[in-house]
Amino acid sequence: MSSGFATCPGLFYSTSAEDGILSRIRIPGGILDSIQCRAIADIADHHGGGYVDVTNRANLQVREIHTKINSQVLKHLQDIGLGSSNTAVDHIRNIMTSPTAGIDPQELIDTRPFVQGWDDFIAAYPALSELSAKFSVCFDGGGTVSVSDRLNDITFAAVLIDGSVYLRLYLSVGAKGAPPSDVEILLSPEQCLQILAALADVYLAHLDTTSKRKPRLRELLNTLGYENYLQEVEQRLPFPLVRMRCEECQIPTAKYQHIGIYPQRQQDLFYIGIVLPLGRLDSTQMQGLADLAEKYGSGTLRLTPWQNLLLTDIPQQWVIDVQNQLALLGLDSSITNIKSALVACSGNKGCAASATDTKRHALSLAEYLETRLTLDRPINIHFSGCIKSCAQHTKSDIALLGVSIEVDNRTVEGYHVYVGGGDYNQKFGRELYQYVTFDKLPPLLEQMLKTYKIQRTNPGESFGEFTNRYAIAQLKQLFASPDSNSQTECPTISEMPMKSTVIPLQLSGQKRT
Ligand code: SF4
Incomplete structure (x- = not known):
């Protein structure tokens, strides 16, 4: 049983981080049972920091591991269905699907069998261990809680055509970070796993076995041309590919519609979407x-x-009882909880590349805002310690990119402030403020959010949509205007302790020493 170190962690491939060893447990489709949940809590207690983090691929990460997880414990985890039965493929990215697969009243197809089928397939074929660890696959059943906007190498998204359910194929092509591209191929549900196997096989056929670096699927698609790649795929299939353009097929944007209490497709049953502040759960929870x-x-x-x-x-x-029990665990399911859509990467406590303590700052910001305003819809605020943006690859309402500068021989942590998300070459959105020290950030965001609540065209307009209606100069005026609502004075650039000559040199993304 392997327990080596790797750049992409898995249960059997630990990775060294700033705060100790990091172990990532693949949870295909994000679905686990209570026995597995308790086993992971025990690992976090006995070997790690007593908590787990849910990742943006619905994995679980145990951090701060200082005592070795021995092979008996790993075997037990395998026996209860955690980690792949084939350790050689355990580092391959978790298979993504909607967390409401099989229970969403609106979904077109239950995607859980696809997740199980692909997971079984990669475990059964050791040759697939040669796939890039980042070879990522997603199944979207066409329900309310869509995952098709998440960045994956391969996405299958269900559509209804003339009363029958098909899956459209999306591939990651073009620039890094570009949204998945519809390659105009329509598949029956039975064809999905076959084309996946063929897509993987073509990848392996083009792999340079003399090179240690495994390219992303996107790189191969770009090099070969995705049409040529698909021709090679088609040669491996027992059926011809059906090509069908669809002008109105749009990838829906996630709207955090999973937080709260919702009826399931199963009569009289409900699911409760629970807010985990920054994805963290302690072992008691x-x-x-x-x-x-x-x-x-x-x-x-x-x-x-x-x-x-x-x-x-x-x-x-039992729904009210469960809510009361959740409150006793320090958890809640309110869509207006500012932490429901708050995202932060590991920050400088867990990652050497981070310019700032993103997690601490994010929680401190949330605590400040909670006492000063009430949201009526989630606002996605994304803290990133460097430009890699590990915690969230998609658009956010507000993105905060960490920067640290030296002032009078001390390090001052602050953030570039971006709004409205952006296209893939505007990774964080439009820059609103070049640098704001962290102490000025909470009142600034309070002012921004209060202004948005008053000035938006209707309650359905997201913060990102609101900001996209204005030029940056207009937004600055709006957010700085005492008339726009707040009692809090908004910091202006001229008040900030920045030296423009220093900032470009301090941009994160490079390893700190
Ligand atoms: S975004 Fe940058 S700082 Fe944050 S965890 Fe990733 S590499 Fe580290």
């Missing part, structure tokens, strides 16, 4: 959630790619 899942539900917990969690299959009469 994990044990408590496992108990609740067993006592009130079907023993199932579902992790989301937005780093939250669902308890499912709760009979209607």
Whole structure:
């Protein structure tokens, strides 16, 4: 059984981080049961920092591991269905699907069998261990909680055509970070796994076995041309590919519609979407959630790619009881909770590349805002310690990119402030302020959010949509205007302790020494 170190961690491939060893446990589709949940809580308690982090691929990460996880423990985890049965493929990216697969009343198809089928397939074929660890696959069943906007190498998105369900194929082509591209191929549900196997086989056929670096699928698609790549795929299939253009097929944007209480497609059953502040759960909360899942539900917990969690299959009469029990665990399911869409990467406590303590800053910002304003819809605020933006690759309402500068021989942490997301070459969105020290950030965001609530065209307009209606200069005026609402004075650039000559040199993304 392998327990080596690797750049992409898995259960059997630990990675060294600033705060100790990091172990990542693949949870295909993000679905786990109460027994697995308790086993991971035990690992976090006995070997790690006593907590786990849900990642943006709905994996679980145990951090701060200082005592070795021995092979008996790893074997036990395998026996209860955690980690791949084939350790050689355990580092390959988790398979993504909607956290409401099979329970969403609106979905076109239950994608759980696809997840299981692909997971079984990669475990059964050792040659697939040669795939890039970042070879990522996503199945979207066409329901309310869409995952098709997440960045994956390969996405299957369900569509309804003339009363029949098909899956459209999207591939990651073009620039790094570009949204998945519709390659105009329509598949029947039975054809999905066959084309996946063929896509993987063509990748392996073009792999340079003399090179240590494995390219992303996107790089191969770009080099060969995706049409040529698909021709090679088609040669491996027992059926011809059906090509169909679809002008109105749009990838929906995630709207955090999984937080709160929702009816399932199963009569009288509900699921509860729970806010996990920055995706973190301590081991006591994990044990408590496992108990609740067993006592009130079907023993199932579902992790989301937005780093939250669902308890499912709760009979209607128990929903209030479960909510009360969640409150005792320090958890809640309110869509207006500012932490519901708050995202931060590891920050400088866990990653050497980070310019700032993103997690601490994000929680401190949330605590400040909670006492000063009430949201009526989630606002996605994304803290990133460097330009890699590990925690979130997609658009956010507000993005904060860490920067540290030296002032009078001390390091001052601050952020570039971006709004409205952006296209793939505007990774963080449009820059609103070049640099704001962290102490000025909470009142600035308070002013921005209060202005948005007053000035938006309707309650359905997101913060990103609101900012996209204005030029940056207009936004600065709006957010700085005392008339726009707040009692708090907004910091202006001229008040900030920055030296423009220093900032470009301090941009993060490089390893700090
Ligand atoms: S975004 Fe940068 S700083 Fe944050 S975890 Fe990733 S590499 Fe580290």
